[in-house]
Amino acid sequence: xxxxxxxxxxxxxxxxxxxxxxxxxxxxxxxxxxxxxxxxxxxxxxxxxxxxxxxxxxxxxxxxxxxxxxxxxxxxxxxxxxxxxxxxxxxxxxxxxxxxxxxxxxxxxxxxxxxxxxxxxxxxxxxxxxxxxxxxxxxxxxxxxxxxxxxxxxxxxxxxxxxxxxxxxxxxxxxxxxxxxxxxxxxxxxxxxxxxxxxxxxxxxxxxxxxxxxxxxxxxxxxxxxxxxxxxxxxxxxxxxxxxxxxxxxxxxxxxxxxxxxxxxxxxxxxxxxxxxxxxxxxxxxxxxxxxxxxxxxxxxxxxxxxxxxxxxxxxxxxxxxxxxxxxxxxxxxxxxxxxxxxxxxxxxxxxxxxxxxxxxxxxxxxxxxxxxxxxxxxxxxxxxxxxxxxxxxxxxxxxxxxxxxxxxxxxxxxxxxxxxxxxxxxxxxxxxxxxxxxxxxxxxxxxxxxxxxxxxxxxxxxxxxxxxxxxxxxxxxxxxxxxxxxxxxxxxxxxxxxxxxxxxxxxxxxxxxxxxxxxxxxxxxxxxxxxxxxxxxxxxxxxxxxxxxxxxxxxxxxxxxxxxxxxxxxxxxxxxxxxxxxxxxxxxxxxxxxxxxxxxxxxxxxxxxxxxxxxxxxxxxxxxxxxxxxxxxxxxxxxxxxxxxxxxxxxxxxxxxxxxxxxxxxxxxxxxxxxxxxxxxxxxxxxxxxxxxxxxxxxxxxxxxxxxxxxxxxxxxxxxxxxxxxxxxxxxxxxxxxxxxxxxxxxxxxxxxxxxxxxxxxxxxx
Numbered sequence: 001x002x003x004x005x006x007x008x009x010x011x012x013x014x015x016x017x018x019x020x021x022x023x024x025x026x027x028x029x030x031x032x033x034x035x036x037x038x039x040x041x042x043x044x045x046x047x048x049x050x051x052x053x054x055x056x057x058x059x060x061x062x063x064x065x066x067x068x069x070x071x072x073x074x075x076x077x078x079x080x081x082x083x084x085x086x087x088x089x090x091x092x093x094x095x096x097x098x099x100x101x102x103x104x105x106x107x108x109x110x111x112x113x114x115x116x117x118x119x120x121x122x123x124x125x126x127x128x129x130x131x132x133x134x135x136x137x138x139x140x141x142x143x144x145x146x147x148x149x150x151x152x153x154x155x156x157x158x159x160x161x162x163x164x165x166x167x168x169x170x171x172x173x174x175x176x177x178x179x180x181x182x183x184x185x186x187x188x189x190x191x192x193x194x195x196x197x198x199x200x201x202x203x204x205x206x207x208x209x210x211x212x213x214x215x216x217x218x219x220x221x222x223x224x225x226x227x228x229x230x231x232x233x234x235x236x237x238x239x240x241x242x243x244x245x246x247x248x249x250x251x252x253x254x255x256x257x258x259x260x261x262x263x264x265x266x267x268x269x270x271x272x273x274x275x276x277x278x279x280x281x282x283x284x285x286x287x288x289x290x291x292x293x294x295x296x297x298x299x300x301x302x303x304x305x306x307x308x309x310x311x312x313x314x315x316x317x318x319x320x321x322x323x324x325x326x327x328x329x330x331x332x333x334x335x336x337x338x339x340x341x342x343x344x345x346x347x348x349x350x351x352x353x354x355x356x357x358x359x360x361x362x363x364x365x366x367x368x369x370x371x372x373x374x375x376x377x378x379x380x381x382x383x384x385x386x387x388x389x390x391x392x393x394x395x396x397x398x399x400x401x402x403x404x405x406x407x408x409x410x411x412x413x414x415x416x417x418x419x420x421x422x423x424x425x426x427x428x429x430x431x432x433x434x435x436x437x438x439x440x441x442x443x444x445x446x447x448x449x450x451x452x453x454x455x456x457x458x459x460x461x462x463x464x465x466x467x468x469x470x471x472x473x474x475x476x477x478x479x480x481x482x483x484x485x486x487x488x489x490x491x492x493x494x495x496x497x498x499x500x501x502x503x504x505x506x507x508x509x510x511x512x513x514x515x516x517x518x519x520x521x522x523x524x525x526x527x528x529x530x531x532x533x534x535x536x537x538x539x540x541x542x543x544x545x546x547x548x549x550x551x552x553x554x555x556x557x558x559x560x561x562x563x564x565x566x567x568x569x570x571x572x573x574x575x576x577x578x579x580x581x582x583x584x585x586x587x588x589x590x591x592x593x594x595x596x597x598x599x600x601x602x603x604x605x606x607x608x609x610x611x612x613x614x615x616x617x618x619x620x621x622x623x624x625x626x627x628x629x630x631x632x633x634x635x636x637x638x639x640x641x642x643x644x645x646x647x648x649x650x651x652x653x654x655x656x657x658x659x660x661x662x663x664x665x666x667x668x669x670x671x672x673x674x675x676x677x678x679x680x681x682x683x684x685x686x687x688x689x690x691x692x693x694x695x696x697x698x699x700x701x702x703x704x705x706x707x708x709x710x711x712x713x714x715x716x717x718x719x720x721x722x723x724x725x726x727x728x729x730x731x732x733x734x735x736x737x738x739x740x741x742x743x744x745x746x747x748x749x750x751x752x753x754x755x756x757x758x759x760x761x762x763x764x765x766x767x
Contacts, residue, residue, distance in 0.1 A: 152192040152209075156763045159185040163757040169731050171760055187214045191251075202258050208251040252291075262299040269293065275307050275329040277348035278385045279410055281365045282309075282327050283439035292325070305331045324353040325437065341374040350437050354392065360403030361392040363436040378417030385410040391434040396510020406432035419482035419495075424475075431471030431506045444474050444501065464503055464520025465546035466513065471506025492530040499524045503547065515547035534564030546582075554580035568606040575599050585628070592626035613639040628662035636739075646680035654739045659699075667699040672739045689713040690732075692739060694753070711755045722766035731756040 157171040164178040171185055178184055189212040196205040254267035265273075272292045275282050294311035311325040331346040348367040355361035369385035387408040395402050408429035415422045425444070435442065463469070478499040484492075503520040505513070525541040538560040545553035556578040563571045576598040583594035602616040618634040638652035656670040672694040680686040690713070696706040712730035719725060737753055 147198055148194055148196040150192065150194055151767060152190065153764065153766045154188075154190045155765075156188045156761075157185070158183065158187075158761040160759040160761075161757075162759070166755065166757045168752065168756060171762075173731075185214070188212060204256040204258075205254075206256070207253045209248070210251040211246075211248040213246045259299075261301060262297055265296040267292075267294065267296075272296070272309060272311050272325070273307075275309075275327050275348055275350065276331075277329060277346060277367050278369050278371075278383045278412065279367065279387065279435065279438060279442050281348060281367060281387070281435045281442075282325070282350045282437045283442075294325075303333055303335055305333070326351045326353075341372065341376070344371045345369070346371070350435075352437050358392070360390075362403075363389065363391045363434055365389045365435045365437070378415060378420075380416075381412075381414045383410075383412045387429075387433070387435070389433045389435060391432065391436070393432060393434070396508065404432040406430035406434075408433040408435075419484065421480045423478040425478075426475045428473045429469070429471065431508050433471075443469050443472065444476060444503075464515070464522075464544075465548055466503075466505060466515045466520065471508065473504050473506070474501065476501040492532070494529040495527075497524075497526045505547070514549075518547040518549060518551070519545075520547040521545045521553075536562045548582075552581040554578070554582070570604050572602045573600065585626075587627045592623065592628070594622075595624040595626075597621040597624055610642045611639065613637075623662070626661075630658070630660040630662065630666075632656065632658045648678045650674075650676040650678075652739075654694075664700050665698065665702065668696050669699065670694060670696045674739060684718045685716070686718075687713070687715045692753075694739060708753050709755060710753055719765075724762075724764050726760075726762040728760040728762070730758070731760075 159171045160183050161167045161178050161181045164181055167178050168175055170176045171187060189210070192209040194205075194207045194209075197203065198205075250269075252267070252269045254265055254270060257264040269291050272282065272294065273296055274280050292311040292313060294309055296307070296309040298307045299305070306329065308328040309325070311327070313323050327348075327350045329346060329348045331344055334341075334343040346367075346369045348369070349365070351362055351364040353362045365387060366389075367385055367387045369383060371383050373379070373381040387410070388405065389408065390403050390405045392401060393404040394400070395404060406429075408427065410427040411425070413424045427443075466472075476499065478497070480497040481495065483494040483496075499522075501522045504518075505515055507516050522542070522544045525539075527537075527539040529537045531537060540558040541556070543553050543555045545551045556576065558576045559574070561573045563573075565571060576596070578597075579593060579595040581593045584591050586592075597620070599619045600616065602614070604612075604614045606612050615637045616635075618632075620632045620634075622628075622630045633656070635655045636652065637654075638650065640648055640650045642648045652674045654670075654672040656668075658666065658668050658670070660666040672692065674690070674692040676691075677689045678686070679688075691709075691711050693707075693709045695708075698705070710730065710733065712728070712732050714726055714728040714732070717725045733753055
């Protein structure tokens with residue numbers, strides 16, 4: 001038994017020492033491309049040995065084995081150690097040149113086997129001293145280097161056109177046209193970010209550099225077709241533009257000081273920070289307030305916090321707005337020693353100067369707010385804000401532009417106790433009140449999608465039929481109650497929520513609207529519940545009235561049920577009933593309302609570990625029971641088969657039956673197929689091939705069928721985690737066009753989805 005124990009100890013020690021010796025050998029001396037055949041993968045030294053082999057540090061015996069399991073004597077171990085130490089003393093530069101990982105391995109192994117090495121009368125003091133000296137030298141060099149972190153990316157994209165008639169998109173996916181085959185687009189861009197922290201977190205400097213090359217033109221003067229251009233005159237009536245395909249831009253920069261008493265930020269081409277007043281009269285949303293240059297300060301002292309900024313529109317970003325902005329805010333908070341409740345008082349100021357030449361051409365907003373919260377009886381939060389503004393507006397009475405003052409107010413209350421949450425929101429802005437710096441969500445705008453900076457919009461943009469916010473008053477109540485599992489035995493996690501909103505507008509005698517004297521209203525109700533751990537239910541009811549005389553209001557009911565039928569099968573069902581009695585048409589003396597019905601069912605199944613299937617059916621009916629009734633039935637079936645862990649095939653079919661009573665030319669039958677093959681050749685190299693075909697046959701026979709086919713393929717090589725190379729054939733259409741059959745208003749759209757005969761090359765590297 002004793003012999004067996006010595007065998008295992010010396011075998012393990014032998015593996016360790018061989019690894020140690022390999023770390024000491026120069027990299028160029030030996031090379032081997034694969035791990036040894038007789039070194040088991042569960043051996044503790046396997047990962048180190050495999051790494052050293054791949055780096056060329058060691059090789060095995062000629063037969064490709066490691067001999068790691070042979071009996072090793074104390075004499076063998078002593079000889080190995082002697083060679084290591086001798087090599088280290090002869091070539092001391094080996095340790096200095098070793099990587100941090102190698103030096104760490106040497107240190108760990110030396111400490112681990114210090115006692116065994118001492119028994120062999122081998123001293124390791126000199127080796128340890130060399131390791132410590134090397135580590136100290138590395139730290140000294142790191143301390144001398146500038147404390148700047150550089151990161152960024154490089155991207156290159158090229159497009160080779162095989163058939164110009166089929167190619168209709170550039171490498172960015174934008175629609176375009178090509179006339180000649182060949183290499184037509186080669187686009188390269190580089191982005192660099194420099195972050196310096198010379199004083200740690202106390203001071204930060206940031207600089208962003210962006211450059212691109214998309215052609216060979218540099219400062220080329222392009223003349224118009226008319227007149228006689230003078231090639232030596234770059235500024236005359238015939239110059240249309242200066243073309244430059246190579247640009248280097250200082251994109252953004254800032255310096256940030258994080259002192260305890262005051263935080264200072266000086267920046268350029270970055271978004272402005274909002275001031276934290278309840279309405280946020282200065283937004284930090286750069287889609288509304290464009291990138292600025294400026295100075296911002298903030299901090300707190302003796303219970304008073306402050307913010308301030310001076311901002312200038314960054315014209316270098318291509319914007320024409322040359323406005324300046326000045327902002328400020330002060331907040332005093334009641335010290336905790338006086339009350340366990342939170343109480344604060346704040347004041348805000350923001351001014352947007354539009355023009356220094358015209359007296360009064362600016363927008364100034366001042367606010368005073370009171371904030372209170374307590375946890376004594378549940379959680380209560382309340383905010384009240386009173387505002388004034390002065391803006392350069394059109395006075396309908398005097399029929400001229402002048403600086404017009406007005407007032408506004410805002411109140412928000414939230415009460416939470418147990419499962420009950422109640423909210424009340426109210427604001428009242430005079431018709432001349434303007435906060436041109438505020439974000440869209442400062443107002444409760446309903447279904448509005450786009451928000452112009454001047455607060456104006458089209459009547460159909462969603463603000464209950466009102467084209468602007470002038471003189472707007474709103475009150476909204478909301479209540480949510482989470483019953484949990486207490487109310488009904490069959491309903492788990494039951495919660496209900498209801499809201500009611502009402503909007504009116506101040507009447508302007510000089511600018512009448514159809515909404516004058518009427519209110520926009522909206523009521524919503526939602527119920528959520530899990531009947532079981534595998535069943536969830538959702539019900540939504542919405543009724544909305546636009547602010548018009550005689551408005552009846554659109555109404556919708558939606559139900560959604562999700563079922564987990566088994567561990568491998570799930571299903572989903574949806575139903576929508578929507579109607580708008582204000583949207584009508586008359587046919588033969590009969591008035592018809594716009595009604596819509598939608599039903600959807602989907603089932604998913606993991607048939608076995610290799611096969612996944614999905615099927616769905618959707619039934620849509622528009623203008624129900626009217627001469628314009630249209631019906632669309634959409635069937636989709638899709639399955640994925642995993643041949644191996646690295647290879648999968650997805651196939652699908654789609655059938656669409658569309659019948660339009662109002663316009664028979666749109667009635668059609670459509671069928672589509674798709675197939676997608678994915679293959680991971682290695683852990684870094686993968687590929688994908690995609691094929692789809694859609695055929696549309698029109699039922700009236702007056703139009704020829706539409707036959708669309710798309711072939712796409714790509715190869716992807718991940719050089720590393722931060723670098724990738726792609727080679728593509730064709731154009732990869734977005735997911736909504738996956739089947740090459742899509743719908744618009746329940747009808748056929750005719751998107752030109754086809755194989756684009758071109759190659760695209762992309763290379764990306766992050767650093």
